[in-house]
Amino acid sequence: MNKAGKAGAPQRALGAMSGTSLDGVDAAVVETDGRWILGFGETGYRAYSPEERAVLRAALGQWVGPQAEAAAQVVDAAHGDLLAGFEGVDLVGFHGQTLAHEPRGRGTCQVGDGAALAQRLGLPVVWDFRSDDVAMGGEGAPLAPFFHFACAKWIGAQEPLCFLNLGGVGNLTYVDPSFATPEEDGALLAFDTGPANAPVNDLMQARRGLEMDAGGALAARGQVEEGALELFLAEPYFARMPPKSLDRNDFSEMIGLVGELGDADAAATLTAMCAAGVVQGMEHCPRPPARMLVTGGGRHNPVLMEMLQVSLDCPVLPVEAVGLDGDMLEAQAFAFLAVRVAYGMATSCPGTTGVRALVGGGIVSRPDKD
């Protein structure tokens, strides 16, 4: 891998992400030369059916075997359906679905066959973005930070700022836009903040048979149990210096901390845990950011957004405040990263994943000509 690769001709890249909440596949087009965002294009979404979701859920934590293979088939079919509907695309960035993530142990596992997708779409497909980073001593996640750097430039940011993604897991990127490139030491710091929506979703599923606490309505009626919150923050993960990353189910026992509480208090406490992980994480930022731009489904939860706002000294805003699309930022990130991989440019650095040196992960699969 030539990590010193340079930006090239503009490409229209289509990125696709199947996130930890297992709701469906997001896809989005980005025009980029690998360094700058030149424009945003069409977006799309393909929800998983309840049956497909059950197959994916059953495979979480599986590295190989029939359940992982069944999950891979679901992922391949859903991506094939969704991505075939896009036109005028030069290449595809295919994240796949993370089933297991243990960067200091067995590695990282995203299912989905990029070579088969390249045949089906008749386009080059970049995939397996995380493995090289892990092999080089990195966390393999988060990978969106290089795209966040480009977003900061796109919106004309002059002051350091944070991007916060609140999906199943939370991840934070501190960007200093005074640097010219994301690879420079100090331009980026990134890490997973802790569980975000996953524990609340699990609670809603277990107690009410619902997917989520829509609008934070249940949490809004509850009281935060401070003792449980303290126990949560005593987890060694929070004292670890970043970069650091999590698997979706790393904090699944959190639900046990609220086991004795009523539904509303339990929802309020799990929501507060998500916010507290972020607030704790902010201590690692080299300078206070001028604003925090929030992406991912958690930005739709006003209780969570308010908990963040009261604890942080900067404005906490959905990314829509600066004209970005908070439902598509991750898919756009993998479009952008695909072009960087194609041009031999780095996709992570010591500040984003803790990798030893700059690394450009990813496999490029091209369709057969005949």
Ligand SMILES: Nc1ncnc2c1ncn2[C@@H]1O[C@H](COP(=O)(O)OP(=O)(O)OP(=O)(O)O)[C@@H](O)[C@H]1O
């Ligand atoms: N209106 C809403 N009210 C409350 N919570 C919401 C709302 N909309 C979405 N969410 C939360 O956001 C979650 C989905 O977030 P998102 O789509 O960003 O996850 P993801 O991309 O799968 O996760 P990750 O970024 O961890 O891979 C839902 O499962 C839910 O918990």
Ligand SMILES: CC(=O)N[C@H]1[C@@H]2OC[C@@H](O2)[C@@H](O)[C@@H]1O[C@H](C)C(=O)O
């Ligand atoms: C191993 C893995 O798939 N991690 C995801 C997950 O979902 C959110 C958080 O945990 C982040 O670390 C990462 O995704 C984003 C897109 C990233 O790599 O930047």
